[in-house]
Amino acid sequence: MFRPYFFLFIILFYCFPAQAQHPKKPTSSEIHQAIEKLNFLGSVLYVAAHPDDENTRLISHMANGVKARTAYLSLTRGDGGQNLIGPELKELLGVIRTQELLVARQIDGGEQLFTRADDFGYSKHPDETLAIWNENEVLSDVVWAIRKFQPDIIINRFDHRSPGTTHGHHTSSALLSMEAFDSAADKSKFPNQLKSVDVWQAKREFFNTSWWFYGSKEKFDAADKTNQYAVEVGDFYPALGLSNPEIAALSRSAHKSQGFGNTGTRGSDFEYLELVKGEAPKDKNNIFEGIDTSWNRVKGGKPIGVLLKEVQYHYNFKNPSASIPKLIEAYRLVQKLENSHWKTIKSEDLKNVIAACAGLFVEAVAESNLATPNSNIKLKLEAINRSAQNMALTSIVLSDGTRIEKNTDLKFNESHRFESQINIPSTTSYSTPYWLESKGTLGMYKVDDQSLIGLPETPKEIIATFNVSIEGETLAYTKPIVYKTNDPVKGEVYKPFEIVPEVSAHIAEPVIIFADDQQKDIQVVVKANRTNLEGFVQLAHPKGWQVYPEKQNIAISNKGEEQTLTFTVIPPKNQSEGLMTPMVHIGNDIFTKKLVEINYDHIPFQMVLLPSESKVVRLDIKKKGENIGYIEGAGDVVPESLRQIGYNVAIIKPEDINAETLNRFDAIVVGIRAYNTVDALKFKQQQLFDFVEQGGNLIVQYNTNGGLVVEQLAPYPLELSRDRVTDEHSKVVLLNTTHELLNYPNKITQKDFEGWVQERGLYFPDKWSKEFTPLLSMHDKNESPKEGSLLVAKHGKGHYIYTGLSFFREFPEGVAGAYRLFANMLSVGKETIKADVQLKD
Helix, strand or coil: CHHHHCCHHHHHHHHEEEEEEECCCCCCHHHHHHHHCCCCCCEEEEEEECCCCCCHHHHHHHHHHHHCHHHHEECCEEEEEEEECCCCCCHHHHHHHHHHHHHHCCCCCCEEECCCCCCCCCCCCCHHHHCCHHHHHHHHHHHHHHHHHHCCCECCCCCCCCCCCCCCHHHHHHHHHHHHHHCCCCCCCHHHHHHHHHHCCEEEEEEEEEHHHHHHHHHHCCCCCCCEEEECCCCECCCCEEHHHHHHHHHCCCHHHHHHCCCCCCCCCEEEEEEEEEEECCCCCCCCCCCCCCCCCCCCCCCHHHHHHHHCCCCCCCCCHHHHHHHHHHHHHHCCCCCCHHHHHHHHHHHHHHHHCCCCCEEECCCCCECCCCCEEEEEEEEEEEECCCCCEEEEEEEECCCEEEEEEEECCEEEEEEEEEECCCCCCCCCCCHHHHCCCCCECCCCCCCCCCCCCCCCCCCCEEEEECEEEEEEEEEEEEHHHHHHHHEEEEEECEEEEEEEEEEEEEEEEECCCCEEEEEEEECCCCCCCCEEEEEEEECCCEEEEEEEEEEECCCEEEEEEEEEEEEECCCCCEEEEEEEEECCCCCEEEEEEEEECCCCEEEEECCCEEEECCCCCCCCCCCEEECCCCCCHHHHHHEEEECCEEHHHHHHHHHHHHCCCCCEEECCCCCCCHHHHHCCHHHHHHHHHHCEEEEECCCCCCCCCCCCCCCCCCCEEEECCCCCCCCECCCCCCCCCHCCCCCCHHHHHCCEEEEEEEEEEEEEEEEEEEEECCCCCCCECCCCEEEEEEECEEEEEEEEEECCCCHCCCCHHHHEEEHHHHHHHHHHHHHHHHCCC
């Protein structure tokens, strides 16, 4: 299996905590690359809106070819997109995409930064985007990133001069970056930041243009490139055995939740940068021209540069540890610098290079992956020096203040293992993404601690610092405490060490639909995160709802054990909705949080602490038909949602699509983007059309108009577009009020389109044959009506329905009208069948 960290530069091995991943062990060639990077004092900040917007070819070139400190500032965490690998959406998808970005940066050599902007979904204009985001706060975050990172060069992915031609988030990222270029150097702008950082003026700002922005390669080739700079990005790195585009493709492929697997290329290639602010470089082949990127840029730095050049020149690939004495000497000189920015960065870089040269391995492993505040956890500590360099482990300092004096010589390849324990103070914060700790707004996460803003992850509180003496200099290596175990298949497996509440609880279903006034039993799962847990559970519920019993006792002996409780919920007679929360009483404390685990092989294991809330909805809904077949697409919760309203839903594997299987069902539903992601469907389309012709209903949910695996999406001509309606409040016009689908078995009215979230729908067809009947019309502000959101066509005895409406977003939010409309889609034609049967009788 490909392991992205194999060819990482040593600096990145230590800059990002190895949470839930194996510690990185660099090769001799990678160490040499890191030494070369020690002698480059220049920075590049790449700015865009979302995970996947970044140009990994340019980031990799700057980090690995130029050796510049390079970071990607993504204004959002991608919460508003779709998920091709699982059911997580919204904030949980943002957690996944954050981790995918970190994996991508570990591959291409960059660092990762964010703002507090929330990806609320597609936006058609920056005016809309900046009205939903807090424009001043996001600008503040971009300025903060510039002042902290101190880039010499800023590169924007998008063009600030083209509002309305692309995603509003995209243009907004460029507009804010352009403004922040000047604001970061202005003491009057965001003065409170200056308590922690200094003002900073970047030298120049570019727009990373390409033929895509011109509409075609021909137009781009013919364009005036006087103000553009061509950057060769087809470099080959012999020490890594990879070309720059190959590294970039591997980085791009880390965005698995978006299906961005990419194939690397080889050979010369170029990226183009258009100067949009600052001083133009005179050398067309060097965008750093005029910027001193040597050690001469800092007072007292010249001898450090001379020394590190010597280290680089005399580096012994067979014995990297031979460089350690000179590296220690350089480290001492760096400590004397006045420039705090480069002093801090290069001190850490030097420490990590020294550790790599020595093959120094230090680690603190907990006996469990979870602990609660005010508890004690046993630790296993290890230190080993795998070089001939003399060094000693002087002490280990734990985050609870415990200091373990060792004064132990770390002799060549002699492992030293110790046992200890650490106290988790009662004031320790729970482990969870910091941006999710407080409730934000539609467009912004709420983060009050300025020092956290922009960080990709929550800093670990529970740490161990190994103090190592080398050549008379004590170097401190701080490591987050981790947990590891052995898996029979995967071998050694790492997980992060997490601080959690004593207990967590959740209702088994995030949305519970009551299609009538009959009671339902719901299950509450309580998990103990410590031993000998006793207390009781109540359910907070909306007014008008009843819950029995009022409370139930819990008694859980073992840490990690779960207890499931069953409560009976009686809904009101009339339509109603609200939130239901388990409240776990332990002593004088009440716990109302749930722990969500995110476990995918391509990213570190994640644990997210969220409010434990399930939506309960009493619907006024009728349905016809019972048995539904579902062909899964790119991860949605529609099957579970249909089961909630009483349908029998069976998942159909593509290889099982045949007449015999299909005839068992009243209707077949095709999951979102199935025709983009399930190759096997290209061979099954005619059988689905035959099912419709014989009297079945086939409902196809949205697909994108690029990369369809079938030539014929419907039994009649139908063409997808990029039309979408992003305003979830946009007015919906019923085009054919007498059509059966809008009347049977539920009467669909304007009220059914209230309470929709994020959008109305996406990728609507814009052309269709006369056999289709459009039922709905809707549009965003200042746009023409879009009538392709819900199309129905009679085909033989059955019905083919294509819909771009965002049911996959509405169902998890318990939107009543979405359920009623979908029930009608499943039921269409059933009234006619019933009438025919009565006539025969």
